[in-house]
Amino acid sequence: MTPRAGQTEAVINGYASTMRILLLATVIAAFAVGQKPPNIILFMVDDLGWQDVSVPFHANKTEFNRRYRTPNLEKLAARGVKFTNGYASAPVCTPTRTSLMTGQCPARTHITYWTLRKDRDQSAKHALVRAPKWDVNALQGKRTTLPRALKAMGGYGSIHAGKAHLGAKGTRGEDPTNLGFDVNIAGHAAGGPGSYYGVHDFSAKHRSQDRVWDVPGLDAYHGKDIYMTEALAIEARKAMRKVAKRGRPFFVHFAPYAVHAPIMANKRYLKHYEGLHPKEAAYATMIETADAALGALLEEVEALGQTERTVVIFTSDNGGLSAHARGGKRHTHNAPLRSGKGSAYEGGVRVPWVVAWPGVTKPGSVNDQVVVTHDLFPTLLSMTGRSSGRARSAALDGKDLVPVLRGGALAGEERSVLWHMPHFWGVNGPGIAPYSAVRHGKWKLLYFHGSRKLELYDLDADIGETRDLSASRPEVLKRMGSLLTQRLRDAKAQMSIDVKTGEAVPFPDALIR
Incomplete structure (x- = not known):
């Protein structure tokens, strides 16, 4: 039987209560440990496919791996572990992003699709079935979220930069600071930008009357010749310095809007892709720009003298867009995987996954353990050292991957x-x-x-x-x-x-x- 709205709320409130009890117990345990937790950078690219990087996640390097340039991801993989069976929690954005924030799979949160406007179901019409009642406004203010848990357990200063898409427009959840982040750089309700160009004010006003796609918070770059991902990296670095200056560990959720549509070239990198179809060349520059932002954050960590105590995770919120051709054939852009974003097949959910944890992950290692986005919630909490890896909640679907990162295996039976x-x-x-x-x-x-x-x-x-x-x-x-x-x-x-x-x-x- 499909739960009614009131039942859904009861499930959510019950989970929040469970997590408050869990956090209270682990915070008390923290005082006995006295270990300073690591900094964390979680770099989640939007719509980046399994094949959209120069790091191969398949057995053999493919044409796509040779096409795209991601040298900073290559360096990160050389420092850490590459997961070849890495997954997103959903084949579209909002459910994956909210699962990251809660540690629950979308089936449990009832946030099973992408959101935009308050109280509006964005589901398309299907001939045979319709969507059930679900949480169309997504995350709101009272849930125990990842930044709140990290602050409670490790005193983290939390920074969100880029795409949020965690709550509908007109609700508290559209602003990441209402969900536990201390700083919000350009995050809001929409899942894509009006434009990637500063000369357009990152707005769709040059092509549309709808302002919902206009990216907020980057006014200092309006009218300037700068690509949005570059502006996000500059602002994130500033925020990291401020947190580090206060002597607190930082949690940076860097989530570039790229490589989500509209596909818009960063002219600084076009020379690297001469001979490709113009749209595919533009897409390749978006990937390289995101990789350059990763490099910029790693440079900042080094400048702060924090490289050896900073964990870096790189992944994507769903499979690569393949339903619309970029100069090739539709539904083939994630080959050898089938289909892409929005699909039940592997192309819709299998994504790049790299974790580098200095002194813990074996440099250049490869792991075939099945991992998924909502694993990051319990894993990052465990990384703080405050729960000694023992924090558990029946409401969490994610698994603590710290034993795997240390070279071991998940506890218990083979996961599903x-x-x-x-x-x-x-x-x-x-x-x-x-x-x-x-x-x-x-x-x-x-x-x-x-x-x-x-x-x-x-x-x-x-x-x-x-x-x-x-x-x-x-x-x-x-x-x-x-x-x-x-x-x-x-x-x-x-x-x-x-x-x-x-x-x-x-x-x-x-x-x-």
Whole structure:
């Protein structure tokens, strides 16, 4: 049964209470430890695909890896660990970003799609199903968020720079400072910018009357020949200096709007991409500009003398945009992965993942452990040393990765990862439909709500998801169907609504004989 709005609020409030108890216990434990926690830079690029960097995350370097220039990410990977099975919490932005902030998967938060305006459902119309009731305004002021937890446990000064997209316009959640950040640089309700150019005032006014996309807080750069990602890096460096001067550890959530549309070239890098289709060349400059911003932050850390005590995480909020061609063929920009942003397939959710923790991660190492965005909540709290890695909450879906970063393994049985997006993104393409999915070991089961179709893939043998094994492996299908149903029920997930009957679609185990 689909929970009503009041039930959803009860789940949220219950989680907040649980986390307050957890934080109180761990803060008390902190006084006994007396260890100064590390600085943390979490660099989350927008819409950056698994193949959109020069660091290969596949077994072999691909054409895309050779095309794009990300030298600073290469240096970071050489200092830390590269996760080849790194995932985003969702195939679109807001659910992943709010999962980072809460440690919960979107199925549990009921923030299962992207938001924009207050009380408005942005879901596109689907012929067979419609979206259930969900939290259309996303994060609001009372939840225990990552910056709040880090401040409570380690005294962190927290800085948000760039895309927020955590709460709808006209709500408290549109401003990251209402969610626990001390500083907000240019974050607001919209998921994309009006323009990347300072000469446009980072506004869409040159092409649209709608001001919702205009990026706030960068007035000092209006009218100037500067790319937005560059301005964000300058401002983030200033904020880092201020926190460091006070003797506090800093948590920097650097989230460039790039490489989200509109695709706009940074002319400073175009010479590196001569011969490419103009739109693809422009896209490549956006990637290189983001990498240069990563380099700028690392330079600041070095200038502050903090390199050896600063953890740096690099990832993306969802798979790369592939539904719109950039001079190539649609739905191929993440190859060998299938499809891209908005899709249930690997191209929609598998993303770059690198963690460098001086003195802990083995330089240049590669790890095939399955990891996902909401793991970062408990992991970063554990990194503070204040909970000795023992902080746990039944409401958290994320796993503490500190044992993995130290060269070990996750505690307990082999993990499963749940995805749930009961919404239609509005673009036709492979896997772009309301769905739920689970990965456990090498197996991935997808359940498309509208068609009631189940698909089963062995990702070790078929990373491109080309061979559906649901008919030939009935025992695995049954096991995975039970697991997916269990995970959905545990999260109190809200299932899509059949437009003909008005009833929620069945859980997947009901379809398996």
